[in-house]
Amino acid sequence: MEINLSQEQGKVSVSVFKVKGNITSEVGLQEKAKEVHDAGIHHILLDLSEVPYMSSAGLRALHYIFSLLRAHEESDQATKAGIAAGTYLSANLKLYKPNKHVTEVLKTAGYDMFLEIHTDYKKAIASF
Amino acid sequence: MEINLSQEQGKVSVSVFKVKGNITSEVGLQEKAKEVHDAGIHHILLDLSEVPYMSSAGLRALHYIFSLLRAHEESDQATKAGIAAGTYLSANLKLYKPNKHVTEVLKTAGYDMFLEIHTDYKKAIASF
Amino acid sequence: MSSYFLRIEKASLNDLDGIILFIEESTKKLEVSSAVTKDVVLATLEAVTNILTHGYKDKPGWVEIVIQRNGKSLIVCFRDLAETFDPTQKPTPDISLPLDQRPIGGLGVHLIRNFVDEVIHQVPSQGGNELICIKKDIFP
């Protein structure tokens, strides 16, 4: 697995992680997210378009990054209501183009309820 | 497995094999049948009332004894017609009181179509 | 959940009575119905007889039997160190034929298939055979 980082400017600075290869370990993703987070960037778009398979190690990484960025959410009324209603989607971590295998893993774990999945790159950046 | 032999006189001489214990080998039954056959007795009633389980080794023994005694069948018209129609039941080898486990093995192998199963001892002897 | 093991270093046909007792006791502990116990005993007789007569060619040989609950299924597993042979590939014999038109024998594998719901053959790492018999949906 290879991770390439780039930065995009929307309403906020977004760090784009482009992953190439199967995600079978959480370590690389977590380390990169921590670095970016410590450098002051709190919005990450994970580009999964070149990931054939993802194991539960990838779910662990997503969970970790979700929690890492969670502290920086603006906790407005809408967010609070969403959390209470169980309809809350992360505003800081979003996914781009997971294939159907990866999507199935996300759904089977119930992660699709908490992470936006985008298929249009420009709209994904603009959504942050 | 223990086999006890006795002789009964009906219309013909019938050798009764009383088996005690599980039938898990064909050897004992086949040897005893051969002895009895060579001594000139061609009608055998196999008393299975004290057999808890029978394996396919028992089926092999039945098949062997069936064939051994088969040569002595009176081949009248009825027998021949029965063979042709597949409704032939051995006149020389019959079974007495197999339990439901043993009966299931006989049925699963399709042997119940060729061997009479008796539950009344006197009628069994008289039927030869 | 509990597994019950029986390992016989030098098994022969004389051990079959003891093997039946082992199956009856383990299925009792697993609270299996007597109908299922009967099916498992009958499948066991055939599986072990084949190992001893065909696999080990009537010489004493190592046999292991494992019986365990797996969710709603009961699993019985037979292991040996004889030559690898996959009985699941045997065609079904024609049991509608008159006896004198049939070969003697050839019914053991048919009986196993009839008494359990699924039969799997595997080759363990150390060689030999593992035959896994599954009775499905027998536990609540």
Added chain:
Amino acid sequence: MSSYFLRIEKASLNDLDGIILFIEESTKKLEVSSAVTKDVVLATLEAVTNILTHGYKDKPGWVEIVIQRNGKSLIVCFRDLAETFDPTQKPTPDISLPLDQRPIGGLGVHLIRNFVDEVIHQVPSQGGNELICIKKDIFP
């Protein structure tokens, strides 16, 4: 019928890409649909990851994978020599809870159960573990 074997003496997470290739190639030879291949790859990733991270505690260890057709079923079997552990007894996690109310992880066994029809855990004679995953009724 054909079985496909992969044995790695000192397996680590780096071997997972190679293991995926092995599964893809063997399922292709067995003429399995791509949907089934996907399910088997995903179950394999979880089974092997658990062996390596929990069973062998991230140290290199012996792993064997066997994939074979069994009648209408496809069987995939994972063997290791780590401490015996039966994952089939793990309760199902509550995947309806919000992420921040869930522990991290605990999803591997749930994924395996979701991707195959039956999961059996056994202890081989030499110790360790054997996890048997069955995809049912996928062959004509």
